[in-house]
Amino acid sequence: MEKIISRRLKWHLEHNNKLSCQQSRFRNRIETIDHILRLHDIVQKSLVNKHSLPAVFTDIEKAHNEARKKLLWQN
Secondary structure (H helix, E strand, O other): OHHHHHHHHHHHHHHOOOOOOOOOOOOOOOOHHHHHHHHHHHHHHHHHOOOOOOOOOOOOOOHHHHOOHHHHHOO
16 A cells, blocks of 8 residues: 555656655656766866855755654645
8 A cells, every 4th residue: 555655646746846856865767876976067067167166965864754744745
């Protein structure tokens, strides 16, 4: 049952454009490596052009356990 619900929910979110283009987790044909390569490209261009590149990285490994369910369903 969980797999059926998960599959339908993913389809709904994808087809109704409810996910950000930066979202990679749990998406078909989009992986974390895509974002790593994009970041690498941005860093390389900044180095070549001698520009600074501010960046913030956040570890949200267990954020889904802490998120309030009502907030997740808003939108």
